[in-house]
Amino acid sequence: MTTVEHRVELGTRTSRALGVVSALLIGVLVLLPFVVERSFLVSLTELMILIALGQLWNLLAGYSGIFSFGQQAYVGIGAYATFALADLVGLNIWLAIALSGVVALVIAYSTAFLIFRLEGGYFAVATWVVAETFRLLVKNNDRLNPGGTPQPLRTLASLGPDRFQIIYWLAVAVGLGSVILTLVFLRSRWGLALSAIRDDEETAAASGIDVHRVKMRVYLLVAAMTGLTGSVYLLNNVSIDPDSYFSIGLTAQMVVVVVVGGLGTVEGPIVGALIYFLLDENLSVLGTWWFITLGVLLIVLLLVAPRGVWGTIQARTGLRLFPTQRRLIVGENRSVHDGPTDDIRSEAEWTRE
Amino acid sequence: MAAVLEVDRLDAFYGGFQALFEMSLSVDEGEIVAVVGANGAGKSTLLRTIAGLMKADPGQIRLDGSPIGGDRPERITRKGVTMVPEGRRIFPSLSIEENLVMGGYVGRAGKWDLDRIYDLFPVLKERRRSPGTILSGGQQQMLAIARGLMANPRLLLLDEISLGLAPVVVKRLYSVIPQLRDAGVSLLIVEQDVAQALAAADRIYCLLRGRVSLEARSEDINHQDLVAAYFGVQ
Amino acid sequence: MFAAGLALVFGVMKIINLVHGDFIILSAYLTLVLVEMTSISPLLLTPLVMVLMGFFGYLIQRGILNFTLGSGILIPLVVTFAMSLVIQNVLLEVFTADTQGLDAGAIELSSVTLPLGVTVGWFPLLTFAFAVVVLGALQIVIGKTGLGRSFRAISDDNEMASLMGIRTRHVFGMAMAIALMVTAVGGVILGIRTQFDPAMGPTRLIYAFETVVIGGIGSLWGTLVGGIVLGIAQGVGAFFDPSWRELAGNLVFLAVLAWRPRGLLARRQT
Numbered sequence: 049m050t051t052v053e054h055r056v057e058l059g060t061r062t063s064r065a066l067g068v069v070s071a072l073l074i075g076v077l078v079l080l081p082f083v084v085e086r087s088f089l090v091s092l093t094e095l096m097i098l099i100a101l102g103q104l105w106n107l108l109a110g111y112s113g114i115f116s117f118g119q120q121a122y123v124g125i126g127a128y129a130t131f132a133l134a135d136l137v138g139l140n141i142w143l144a145i146a147l148s149g150v151v152a153l154v155i156a157y158s159t160a161f162l163i164f165r166l167e168g169g170y171f172a173v174a175t176w177v178v179a180e181t182f183r184l185l186v187k188n189n190d191r192l193n194p195g196g197t198p199q200p201l202r203t204l205a206s207l208g209p210d211r212f213q214i215i216y217w218l219a220v221a222v223g224l225g226s227v228i229l230t231l232v233f234l235r236s237r238w239g240l241a242l243s244a245i246r247d248d249e250e251t252a253a254a255s256g257i258d259v260h261r262v263k264m265r266v267y268l269l270v271a272a273m274t275g276l277t278g279s280v281y282l283l284n285n286v287s288i289d290p291d292s293y294f295s296i297g298l299t300a301q302m303v304v305v306v307v308v309g310g311l312g313t314v315e316g317p318i319v320g321a322l323i324y325f326l327l328d329e330n331l332s333v334l335g336t337w338w339f340i341t342l343g344v345l346l347i348v349l350l351l352v353a354p355r356g357v358w359g360t361i362q363a364r365t366g367l368r369l370f371p372t373q374r375r376l377i378v379g380e381n382r383s384v385h386d387g388p389t390d391d392i393r394s395e396a397e398w399t400r401e
Numbered sequence: 402m403a404a405v406l407e408v409d410r411l412d413a414f415y416g417g418f419q420a421l422f423e424m425s426l427s428v429d430e431g432e433i434v435a436v437v438g439a440n441g442a443g444k445s446t447l448l449r450t451i452a453g454l455m456k457a458d459p460g461q462i463r464l465d466g467s468p469i470g471g472d473r474p475e476r477i478t479r480k481g482v483t484m485v486p487e488g489r490r491i492f493p494s495l496s497i498e499e500n501l502v503m504g505g506y507v508g509r510a511g512k513w514d515l516d517r518i519y520d521l522f523p524v525l526k527e528r529r530r531s532p533g534t535i536l537s538g539g540q541q542q543m544l545a546i547a548r549g550l551m552a553n554p555r556l557l558l559l560d561e562i563s564l565g566l567a568p569v570v571v572k573r574l575y576s577v578i579p580q581l582r583d584a585g586v587s588l589l590i591v592e593q594d595v596a597q598a599l600a601a602a603d604r605i606y607c608l609l610r611g612r613v614s615l616e617a618r619s620e621d622i623n624h625q626d627l628v629a630a631y632f633g634v635q
Numbered sequence: 636m637f638a639a640g641l642a643l644v645f646g647v648m649k650i651i652n653l654v655h656g657d658f659i660i661l662s663a664y665l666t667l668v669l670v671e672m673t674s675i676s677p678l679l680l681t682p683l684v685m686v687l688m689g690f691f692g693y694l695i696q697r698g699i700l701n702f703t704l705g706s707g708i709l710i711p712l713v714v715t716f717a718m719s720l721v722i723q724n725v726l727l728e729v730f731t732a733d734t735q736g737l738d739a740g741a742i743e744l745s746s747v748t749l750p751l752g753v754t755v756g757w758f759p760l761l762t763f764a765f766a767v768v769v770l771g772a773l774q775i776v777i778g779k780t781g782l783g784r785s786f787r788a789i790s791d792d793n794e795m796a797s798l799m800g801i802r803t804r805h806v807f808g809m810a811m812a813i814a815l816m817v818t819a820v821g822g823v824i825l826g827i828r829t830q831f832d833p834a835m836g837p838t839r840l841i842y843a844f845e846t847v848v849i850g851g852i853g854s855l856w857g858t859l860v861g862g863i864v865l866g867i868a869q870g871v872g873a874f875f876d877p878s879w880r881e882l883a884g885n886l887v888f889l890a891v892l893a894w895r896p897r898g899l900l901a902r903r904q905t
Contacts, residue, residue, distance in 0.1 A: 115712065162889060162892050162893055163892075165892060166848075166892070170844075170848065172712060173840075173841070173844045174848070174892065176841065177841060177844075177845065177885055177888060177889070178889070180841065180881070180885060181882065181885040181886065181889065184878075184879075184881055184882040184885065185882065187878070188876075188878060188879070188882070296837065300716065300720075303713055303716065307713055336724040336725075336727045336728050337724075337728070339720050339721075339723075339724040340720070340721050340724045340725060340728075342717075342720065343717040343718065343719075343720035343721035343724070344717075344721060346713065346714070346717035346720075347699060347714055347717045347718065347721075350710050350713060350714050350717075351699070351702050351714075354710055452798060453798075454794065454798075473797070474794075474797045474798045475797050475798070475799070475800040475801065475802060475803075478798055478799065478800045479800055483798075484798055486795065486798070490792055490795045492787065492788045492791040492792060492795070492796075493791055494787035494788070494790070494791050495784060495787055495788060495791070499784055502784070503784065503785075503788050503796075503799050503801075504799060506785075506799050506800050506801060507799065507800030508800070548799075552799070552800070
């Protein structure tokens with residue numbers, strides 16, 4: 049089910065070495081279900097989902113400059129699509145899962161023309177409003193949300209007795225898939241267009257790049273993938289309800305994961321997801337104090353190290369696990385870098401204040 | 402005559418890219434100094450750094466002997482260096498008079514006030530309550546210069562005031578310049594139009610790729626030398 | 636009728652609040668505390684609340700938010716989000732999740748009969764009057780005072796403004812202070828009008844935002860119009876079914892976005 053691409057061509061020495069290590073790591077991940085116990089597996093599944101959501105949000109915000117506070121809409125849509133298709137309509141569950149991405153894509157396509165009329169912070173809140181609208185629509189729908197109580201996914205059982213493993217593998221697929229998607233996208237000509245747009249949108253447009261189309265493409269792709277992730281989320285959580293699945297809290301998690309890890313880097317969301325996951329597992333018992341601490345930590349982190357944990361490491365050492373920069377070797381010792389700039393503060397470095 | 406402005410081996414960077422290399426120049430009291438050079442030579446970078454919009458070490462820029470390099474832009478304006486930026490940059494939400502008042506915000510004492518400005522630029526007085534955007538390009542440039550004067554500067558930095566304007570208009574603008582000098586303002590002018598620069602300034606610096614390639618009094622300048630310095634032909 | 640009354644009230648709450656849903660709730664709680672301490676009617680305490688929130692706003696801006704500027708929009712967004720998280724949970728800790736209310740006495744219930752036989756509650760009317768006064772005051776500050784001039788200059792061209800010698804950091808602080816003062820009024824009114832609890836902030840934020848977009852980004856009076864439109868929409872929705880209130884508002888918002896993306900009263904300025 050999962051295939052691993054070699055990322056050899058544009059690799060650095062470090063990344064090539066790491067390519068081998070990663071292949072091993074992935075092998076370990078895949079084989080894990082046979083050696084660990086179920087509760088650990090469920091936790092890992094959650095982690096994988098978190099990584100997926102983080103990567104996808106990063107692709108939007110960190111690389112494409114699209115700050116969406118409404119991705120939870122697609123999580124919910126994907127989950128409800130699977131629920132509706134499998135439980136209510138009676139489709140085979142595998143089909144229902146696969147179609148969740150398609151449904152998310154279609155809906156993303158229809159709302160996109162609306163929200164892309166706004167920019168920046170307004171765009172962000174507009175996406176939030178759209179997500180809220182979906183939440184309310186589902187909440188008031190008697191078929192999807194009868195009686196206002198959480199609905200179990202009854203057809204879950206049809207996955208068979210090994211379902212925890214299957215769900216885990218699906219989660220790994222989605223997590224890996226989003227990393228791979230990010231890499232593939234960035235290294236394609238769309239990725240080049242993205243970095244051009246990020247550097248200077250007007251010039252990019254003047255150079256013949258259809259800015260709108262590139263952004264749309266990213267947005268739709270991410271929406272579809274997020275829908276799939278939502279589906280897996282449902283599988284892991286068994287029951288569905290509109291408030292949890294369309295919750296702004298999901299975006300909050302995505303944002304924290306990406307910002308803590310490092311916006312605009314591929315490794316960042318992975319690091320961020322790990323950190324957040326560990327913290328959350330251990331500290332969430334503190335209830336409100338956990339949130340307060342989290343909030344304060346976030347603020348401090350953003351003021352002190354806005355590039356995030358990995359981002360700061362990368363800025364200091366130039367270390368890259370996943371090569372996304374295109375290197376043009378001119379002569380023996382000189383190379384010119386071109387590719388997505390991970391430097392979100394580059395503007396601030398030119399001028400003060 | 403004492404130097405109003407000294408720039409001493411200034412380096413300037415845009416991120417990892419170096420724009421100015423150990424640049425040195427000076428402006429004496431009552432002088433009009435022009436800086437010319439091809440695009441990308443570093444002219445605007447120089448002015449922006451002097452004005453405080455870009456980082457510099459304190460000792461690299463000195464006003465009347467005291468270091469101002471790296472100061473915040475508002476402090477530099479307060480100390481007596483005012484910038485009239487490239488592209489004029491009038492505040493569209495403010496009326497002409499409000500733009501002028503903003504220019505004087507820094508509160509330096511001096512001869513320039515609204516009345517004197519209006520004497521020098523009568524066209525601004527006529528429309529003073531209208532938004533600055535209704536003015537023509539040349540008039541907007543006048544407004545920008547006037548706004549700069551309201552700060553009562555010792556040194557006025559003019560960045561490409563001829564940009565986008567018809568030659569006739571440019572001539573009219575430059576006719577005002579000597580009056581500024583007579584009123585006690587020293588000037589550092591960045592100018593695309595070399596002929597105009599030569600006509601207006603006492604001394605000229607030519608920049609090439611971030612370094613000074615030529616410095617001379619405008620009356621002493623040799624045309625061939627200038628061309629060589631401008632384009633970097635060996 | 637009912638909807639019109641709601642519209643008047645919603646008109647105020649939304650316009651007074653631009654990005655600070657939780658600040659409104661905070662203001663409400665602050666008023667609660669002050670009322671308990673002094674036993675003065677909440678309406679009369681409004682000026683004090685305004686001043687306190689104003690200080691708070693200035694401190695927050697200079698202490699935290701000023702450092703987030705210039706690095707793109709994400710950092711301020713996440714920082715304000717984190718602040719929202721902290722404020723909500725601190726309030727939760729201190730006041731618990733129970734709902735609270737402010738009591739303004741008889742004025743809440745009395746009504747007045749206008750010509751044409753229409754009966755309007757005193758309170759909504761007062762609220763609307765407040766709104767108009769506050770907006771008017773804001774217009775004057777922005778249009779006629781030096782501070783307002785600085786606001787306009789900075790919003791036009793930050794760099795130029797700082798070249799002119801405007802202490803941008805201080806002016807930003809003042810802008811936030813004023814915003815919070817206005818927000819405080821909204822908070823007091825909210826507290827009087829409905830029960831409130833710590834988690835209400837984000838919804839207020841959405842309403843406020845919808846108001847601004849519907850009315851037109853960049854137009855102060857547009858926000859009033861937006862508030863009224865939103866209020867009516869929500870009132871109509873609630874009329875059919877209480878749980879449809881928010882949804883109705885959202886749908887109208889999306890409709891305006893589709894039909895007139897710049898808002899109903901938009902100005903050409905950014």
